[in-house]
Amino acid sequence: MDKEFIVNSDGLHQAVDLMGRDFSNTEGLALPIQLPHVGMGSSAALNSLAPSILGGAARLGEATSFAHMDPPTPWITWAMTLWNASLNQNLLHPATAPVARQIEQRVVAWLAPFFGMNGGHMTPGSTVANLTALWSARECAGITEVIASGGAHLSIAKAAHILGLKYLSVPVDANGSMDATQLPTDLSKSALVLTAGATSTGAIDPFDLAGRAAWTHVDAAWAGPLRLSQYAHLLDGIELADSVAVSAHKWLFQPKESALVLFKDTEKAHAAVSFGGAYLATPNVGLLGSHGATATALLATLLAWGREGVAQRIEHCMDLARRLRDFVAADERLALYAEPQTGIVVWRPQDENLFDQVLQQLPVGSTSTTSMAGVKWFRNVAANPNADIDMLIATIQKVLPERA
Numbered sequence: 001m002d003k004e005f006i007v008n009s010d011g012l013h014q015a016v017d018l019m020g021r022d023f024s025n026t027e028g029l030a031l032p033i034q035l036p037h038v039g040m041g042s043s044a045a046l047n048s049l050a051p052s053i054l055g056g057a058a059r060l061g062e063a064t065s066f067a068h069m070d071p072p073t074p075w076i077t078w079a080m081t082l083w084n085a086s087l088n089q090n091l092l093h094p095a096t097a098p099v100a101r102q103i104e105q106r107v108v109a110w111l112a113p114f115f116g117m118n119g120g121h122m123t124p125g126s127t128v129a130n131l132t133a134l135w136s137a138r139e140c141a142g143i144t145e146v147i148a149s150g151g152a153h154l155s156i157a158k159a160a161h162i163l164g165l166k167y168l169s170v171p172v173d174a175n176g177s178m179d180a181t182q183l184p185t186d187l188s189k190s191a192l193v194l195t196a197g198a199t200s201t202g203a204i205d206p207f208d209l210a211g212r213a214a215w216t217h218v219d220a221a222w223a224g225p226l227r228l229s230q231y232a233h234l235l236d237g238i239e240l241a242d243s244v245a246v247s248a249h250k251w252l253f254q255p256k257e258s259a260l261v262l263f264k265d266t267e268k269a270h271a272a273v274s275f276g277g278a279y280l281a282t283p284n285v286g287l288l289g290s291h292g293a294t295a296t297a298l299l300a301t302l303l304a305w306g307r308e309g310v311a312q313r314i315e316h317c318m319d320l321a322r323r324l325r326d327f328v329a330a331d332e333r334l335a336l337y338a339e340p341q342t343g344i345v346v347w348r349p350q351d352e353n354l355f356d357q358v359l360q361q362l363p364v365g366s367t368s369t370t371s372m373a374g375v376k377w378f379r380n381v382a383a384n385p386n387a388d389i390d391m392l393i394a395t396i397q398k399v400l401p402e403r404a
Ligand SMILES: *Cc1c(COP(=O)(O)O)cnc(C)c1O
Pocket: 069, 124, 125, 126, 127, 128, 152, 153, 155, 195, 196, 197, 198, 199, 219, 220, 221, 222, 247, 259
């Protein structure tokens, strides 16, 4: 028997022990230039890779981490990822994923109603979810054009390109939301994409536009999970959409690649994007061929935390963002881009000459940058419940020049 294919408790414990070690002084990736002829063995490989992989990684759960939409992940998802890797189910076939397929269906059934949708499936990200939704829109509603705001994610233009659809970008207002006055009047051949949580600014497009076009798709990759929280009302109107995309690997704290595409009429939407090869017992729905049991980690998290546990963490993140917003708004040396809507704070020094100097002195991983209408801004994203906002505020205060 080849022991590499059975549970090795010592080896797996070694991997977990290494996760607790401090490799922060490691530099670069020390690897053989060429494929080794003779292997070093799994235990040696773990020891050899730990300094680079663990030491060299961006630490998304660190107190300073407040820059991007990538959250830290709870340990239960690490356990599920381990089980997934060992079981290697393929959701393409009921025969190779009897339980895993049901788990995905259950997770989708739990979450879809929060968005007024009746089903859907998991995808490796909202890039694929957006493409799948617009593909369904083309098939089900005969749309020839995709309309989105200037703040929409690049995956929308990418989807239009792949699908051979025209793409119209509508200007945004001063808050970064779609300026509804700039929309064409005839939307009878259009898929209207409303963004819930624009990537740069966190802005929400006006949801009273939902249902006005031949197909309405909501890209809620970032802000979708607010539906499970006390901030659910911010996305009221989402239930009028025909499809919704949500990335679970953003504000649902899941390991990549985990997202959902949800539909109002799932039977019809799925039928439009299904293909059945002769060797498949059930039709293949959507873009993916072989794919793994991503839903198990999401299901385990939802089971462990409940809706309440998810809501608490998102609401805590919203508090962190509000505290940064309050600080920026109260300091005359700083400017706020707009009122933060979904946990993303966009700001800058009033004196734009200070931009680079301030950025250099902020902790690595604490702040990202974006640019709007030729102006550079700092951007903080509240994806990390363990972020230390007092420390970030204290650091900003320290690096700003004395008040005049
Ligand atoms: C992140 C993001 C996407 C893309 O999602 P992935 O999960 O990274 O593929 C799409 N739209 C918005 C608004 C996003 O923030």
